[in-house]
Every structure is written in C-alpha cells, then in structure tokens.
Amino acid sequence: MMDSPELRLGVNIDHVATVRNARGGDTPDPVRAARLAEEAGADGITAHLREDRRHISDADIDRLMEALSVPLNFEMAATDEMQAIALRHKPHAVCIVPEKREERTTEGGLDIMREEDRLARFITPLREAGSRVSIFIAADAAQVEAAQRIGAEVIELHTGAYCDAHAEGRIEDRDAELRSLRDMSAHAHSLGLEVHAGHGLTYDTVAPVAAFPEVRELNIGHFLIGEAIFRGLEPAIAEMRARMDAARRGSQG
Ligand SMILES: CC(=O)[C@@H](O)[C@H](O)COP(=O)(O)O
Numbered sequence: 001m002m003d004s005p006e007l008r009l010g011v012n013i014d015h016v017a018t019v020r021n022a023r024g025g026d027t028p029d030p031v032r033a034a035r036l037a038e039e040a041g042a043d044g045i046t047a048h049l050r051e052d053r054r055h056i057s058d059a060d061i062d063r064l065m066e067a068l069s070v071p072l073n074f075e076m077a078a079t080d081e082m083q084a085i086a087l088r089h090k091p092h093a094v095c096i097v098p099e100k101r102e103e104r105t106t107e108g109g110l111d112i113m114r115e116e117d118r119l120a121r122f123i124t125p126l127r128e129a130g131s132r133v134s135i136f137i138a139a140d141a142a143q144v145e146a147a148q149r150i151g152a153e154v155i156e157l158h159t160g161a162y163c164d165a166h167a168e169g170r171i172e173d174r175d176a177e178l179r180s181l182r183d184m185s186a187h188a189h190s191l192g193l194e195v196h197a198g199h200g201l202t203y204d205t206v207a208p209v210a211a212f213p214e215v216r217e218l219n220i221g222h223f224l225i226g227e228a229i230f231r232g233l234e235p236a237i238a239e240m241r242a243r244m245d246a247a248r249r250g251s252q253g
C-alpha cells in the first residue's frame with residue numbers, strides 16, 4: 001500500500017458571497033471568511049468566479065489576491081475573459097470547470113475530449129504564467145487520460161454524484177461512485193497527475209474520500225458555510241479538518 005502524504009483542505013468561500021449578494025452591499029464579506037478559514041486550518045482558499053457573477057465578484061478576487069497568506073485556487077470556465085483575469089492575477093492554482101448558465105450548481109465534470117486541442121492551447125499560457133492547472137472532471141478513465149494529454153498537472157474529481165447518492169439513500173449507487181473515485185484517483189496518480197476532489201462533501205461523506213492515499217487536496221464549501229451558521233466558521237472547519245485527518249490516519253493502518 002502507498003504511504004498517504006499530507007491531505008490539504010481548500011475552503012471554498014463562494015456561498016458567503018451568495019448570502020451577501022442576496023441583499024447587495026458588503027456583508028457577509030467572503031474575504032473575511034477566507035481569513036477566518038486560514039486561522040481555522042485551511043491550507044488554501046477556493047473561489048469560483050462564475051461568468052454570471054452570481055456569487056464571487058471580480059473585486060472579491062482582487063481582494064483575495066491581496067489578503068491571503070495561503071494559496072488561492074481560482075475556479076473558472078475556459079473562456080477568454082476568465083483566462084485574461086487569471087493571467088492578470090497569476091493565482092497559485094487555476095481549476096478549469098464546466099459552466100452552464102442555467103444550472104443551480106456545477107453539475108458534472110468537464111468533457112475534455114469534446115475540445116481537447118482548444119483546452120491544451122488554453123491552459124498553456126496559464127501554466128507559463130506559473131499557475132498550477134487543474135481540470136475538474138468526473139471519475140472517468142477517458143477524462144483522466146485526456147487531462148494528462150492536454151498537459152494539466154492536477155485533476156479534481158467531482159464528488160457530487162457520490163454525495164447525492166449518499167444523501168438520497170441510494171447505497172449501491174453511493175458505493176459504486178466511491179469505487180470509481182478510488183479507482184480514478186489511483187489511475188490519475190499512476191499517470192503522474194496530482195489528485196484533488198470536491199463538491200458536495202459533508203461530515204458524513206468526507207472520510208472515505210479522505211482515506212484514498214492518492215488524494216492530496218479536498219475542496220469543500222457549501223456544507224461548511226451552512227454549518228457555520230449554527231456553530232461558527234472556525235469550529236465548522238476545525239471539525240472537517242479533524243475528520244479528514246482521522247480518516248487519513250485510519251487508512252495508514
Ligand atoms: C466547481 C465547484 O464545484 C465549485 O465551484 C462549487 O460548486 C461552487 O458552487 P456553485 O457550483 O454553486 O457555483
């Protein structure tokens with residue numbers, strides 16, 4: 001069995017901005033949330049600048065780049081507008097995600113094969129600017145292999161189908177999704193890709209994913225921001241961190 005290296009927690013603060021935007025104005029401030037998340041043990045901050053700006057704004061990205069002392073993982077669609085913003089800021093990491101204007105949340109992974117040549121050209125300047133490029137994909141061997149072909153350094157596996165199956169009590173589907181996540185983590189690692197995972201993870205679903213030794217980072221947002229309403233952001237994050245660490249230790253026997 002391979003050793004389990006450190007597992008990082010990236011806290012996604014998008015939905016602090018969702019609440020702010022419900023009324024306009026400045027509160028609650030996602031940058032303040034990001035700084036509290038750092039203090040609570042987040043290893044990085046994730047923010048998704050959607051094309052429709054439904055939560056994070058351009059000004060939030062400007063301020064995050066100024067304020068953070070941990071790395072920013074900048075999630076964005078593969079558009080010229082977003083590429084220009086990423087090239088201006090040169091964040092630590094850029095994660096390319098699919099976007100549909102009408103979707104409630106990021107519904108699936110990017111279909112790399114549908115536009116493989118364009119994506120290979122698209123990520124080249126981002127890598128040259130010093131950002132680590134990650135591709136948000138479903139746990140699918142063809143997508144993993146395509147991510148490697150286009151020159152990505154990292155993949156982030158979409159855990160939404162696994163979390164939905166868990167929430168809906170579809171145990172066989174949940175277990176099948178988990179097996180796919182496990183197998184694709186190992187496959188991607190064998191191809192030299194760094195493996196991250198995220199979307200929809202909660203206290204109840206995080207442990208099995210955290211235990212996969214190839215997974216180096218989990219990005220978690222919506223659940224943590226919701227939980228923070230009841231107990232505060234720092235305790236909510238500290239508990240997630242503790243559950244991740246316990247699962248990691250357990251997987252090392
Ligand atoms: C790509 C991804 O999974 C995150 O960006 C997260 O889901 C953000 O929330 P929304 O999908 O609701 O924008």
Ligand SMILES: NCC(=O)COP(=O)(O)O
Nearest residue numbers: 012198199200219221222
């Ligand atoms: N890339 C996934 C992410 O950043 C967090 O997703 P969620 O926990 O807000 O669903």
